[in-house]
Amino acid sequence: MRQYKTFSYRLFNLFVNLVMLTSLLLCLTPFVYMIALSLSSPKAIINNEVFLWPKGFNLESYKQIFTYPNFFHAYGNTLFYTFAGSAISLGLMVLFAYPLSKSKLRGQKTLMKLVIFSMFFTGGLIPNYLLVSSLHLVNTRWAMLLPFAINQFNLILLINFFRSIPNDLEEAAIIDGLDYFGILIRIILPLSGAALATVGLYTAVFFWNDWFNGLIYLKSSQFPVMLFLRNIVTGTSMVGDAAGSGDKTTIAISIKSAVIITSTLPIIVLYPFLQRYFVKGVMIGAVKG
Amino acid sequence: MKRPDSADQTITTRKYLARYWQLYLMIVLPLLYFIIFKYVPMVGNVLAFRRYRPGMGAWGTEWVGLTYFRRFFEDPAFWRAFRNTLVLSLLNLVVNFPIPIIFAILVNEVRHLAFKKVVQTVSYMPRFISTVVVIAILGELLSPSSGIVNLFRMKVLGQKAIYFMNDTTFFRLIYILVDTWQYTGWTAIIYLAAITAIPQDLYEAATIDGANKSQQILYITIPSIMPTIMVMLILNVGRLLSLGFEKVLLMYTPDNSMVSDIIDTLVYRTGLANQNYSYATAIGLFSGIIGIILVAGSNSLSKRLTGDGIY
């Protein structure tokens, strides 16, 4: 019996590790390839000599990106939008999600339907623009932060996570004399590390990648860096260029790769920092403590 | 103080509010936000019934009734696009809904902690490569003249090269596999967070009872994250009509258009020829109605089957 268990356990472990290794390779290779491309000379790339290791090592591509006017300024803008946007967003969503997670609260069902309904009907580009414009937010940084401060999908995730927290904790807190704001801050939030990390990550990535709101609402000095970077990567390959003048300009793949690395690395390293919230047993500690 | 439950149904509104006013206070700000930023712009949907003329006001110039709806209802290209959208979406759901769940469960079973962290971090990276680049890399791999796949077919198997990116039969497969690659790790984060919340003592008790790994997964892990799975499923079903527009657009060729033309690409081409906001609004409204019906349906189904739904 004991023997069998160990064997099956080992087999299972082997299987898991194999799957993980495969997905690791599948996901990592393109990145390594692009890093290699971004550090290689155009000559080596055109002649198909680059695979996972740079050839004709040079930093020209990165130099060229960094010399784009206002590159660092735009990068700073993006950092601001990401932090401020995530903070506002998480704040609003937590305030909304906690009451909505109480299915017995009067009006909760109506509010949930209101949220879901708004996922499917939007007004379209022009009405949204006119709204932001009439609130006098155009050409202010708020235009980047407010229109998408609550994402219904993330909100529903958060509600769902709050629901899974056992009610006994709350009841105990009420007996201890805590009010609902106190419960939210002292009990619910500390227990929702993984949930907040997930929703926070999703939100941060949204603000990090959002270029469209920047484009339509802001002045060019307030543009997020993604607007420029996206343009380098997609500017010439998107369809629909009327006269076809876009066909004339080609941007070296080394520069495109460098752009992708520059624009994704900072947000990718965010996850490892959040990973500590994904540790089992947080809940147990809380209940026992 | 008591938490809101069935016993409260009998007490008066005043008492009820006195007890729970803080919860309602919390709602005020986000609700205001919802009304202003999500509901006010919805007025724009009147454009589906009014003719929009550029430069003559945002709300259109005259009522035209169902003209724009009739236009696409009578258009065979729309129904083809509708069918293509549904087929691609359903296939995508069948394949790519379970994969992140399985992946999350397996990641959770990795014993070596450092390896586990590396896998998690790396697996969500593909989400960050722009779709344009993903398709370009794919074009490279599948190129009929220089792509690895075709070189293998020609040199090793002695078969003819296939131009995958331009072939009707491969479009859906490629789309779905790219989705798997791009979003598995990203979506799995949600399930990983849900798994985190499972009390550890459940597993400890099971181990003592002699349950093996697969039994633990089947009887503890999956039931514990079932509410999350259901929520995700309902939300995904509601989004059946919205696919990765940019990806389809980039993979669209005249040759595969019979299967690759979806509602969004059709609207895009129609709009490109003539910035037709009214037509696009009408189609948007139609898609929204279908989405609401799908969500409501799957939600009530979920409630009946598992007792849980999103509302």
Next chain:
Amino acid sequence: MKKTLCVTLLVFMAVALTLSSAGVQEKKSDGPIAFSLYYSDNATLPFKQDWLTVTEAQKRVNAKVEFEIIPIADYQTKVSLALNTGTNAPDVILYQSTKGENAALALNGALVPISDYEAWTPNFNARVKEFGLGDDVAGLKLKDGKRYFLPSLFDVPFYDGGLILREDLLAKYNLKAPKTFDELYNVLKVFKQNNPASYPLTILAGPRVLYRMTMPSWGISLGKNGASGTNTLSWDYANKRYFAGAISEEYKSYITFFHKLYAEGLLDPEMADPIDGDKWSQKLATGKSMATYAYYDQVGGVTATTTIPGFKLQMYPALAGPAGAHHQPKSKTGSGILFPIKTSKRADFELLVRAVDEMFFSTENAKLWCLGVEGITYTMKDGKVQFVPEILNSSEGIYKSLQVKYGCGSDVTQMVWVNSREMTKYDENYARINAEVEAIGDVIQAIPPNPKFDDRQAEQAGTLQTPLSDAFERWNSAFLTGSKDIGRDWDAYVKEMKALGIEKFTDLYNTSL
């Protein structure tokens, strides 16, 4: 009558301005005029606030311009939104015309009908007269008889792209440079025989570049970048009418020829969008392909990266087909400057229009946007332009160096294009090819006239256009690759196009000329 009125008004205003510093004017007449402007920014040529051209132009007309730098991929969205909502629009928008949505916007009053203010654009008028473009500019009027933008002006259109071949291989295989498409076929055939694994003729950015550069030699221009913008109609230059090019015998003969190239492995089968410029370079640089249709500017980049000894790419004049030797049609007017209607409410509107006219169209400033400042970027010697050594000897070439460092020759800001002046920026080879092309005569035909639609007709045309265009693209691709047989399936194709209303579409265009 209108002119005299304008002039009188002008004199009056000028007097009023000199007399009073207060009054209606926001700014004193001797202070700089300030205005905001949308600029379409190309990632290969990022805009710099301190470009010599930009600072000098503002200094010369005493203006203070607030440039809004908008990436080119999203430029149309930003412009469209500004014009559709009317709020927050800038004073001036560059790099626009009144095609498509802008025509409807103009007719519905969102744009300034700049042709009504002729007296305020003396420099523009002078260039139009100088180049003899009166008719071309008149052709830009919309249904209401007004023109809504100041187009850029070309005296002679350039032959800036076309057939590009490996000259070294022609010599190696003892081949003459092709003059007709049949000769091109033979050249490709020899290339293929000597390199069986190759696809001799490759494609830049999908087949659209190939189509738009070669179809005119058959008397048609169709598809995504077809000259008329209709995708399925072509212009009959002899009878000055549109015809259903997509179902014409001319097209049938065209697609038969290219199907032959495809079937014999002479044409690169890889043609789905998006094809990276890099991939194209790669195929040429590694010798997998030896011929292409592309732009002269791109030759240098490929040559710089190849490792093949003796590698030389050369551009050739347009080849003769059944309808003669023609290249992609080009207009002598290009995208230019438009003014949102809000700008006309400015008290100093006239000053603004005059400043813009002066800034982009005066003889001196036209030279500035093309060559830079005399004494800094170039000197004149015996009436000839001589660039300073720094530019002359730069590794990227004169043209590119002037663009990147000084902002010269950007098609966003340069409004006046004199062919002979442009040629001073290129090598002799390019000038020679252009001279050869000019000698053939009528190689670059004019772009067909825009129909004068009101917005209802435009909507109707748009509704017909998309399904027709879809069907054409699908069939065209099928004919090319042979999945549909041109002989056997042609009638079914024509029937489908007729069912989709190609005849009605043609009529709609012809009755609105």
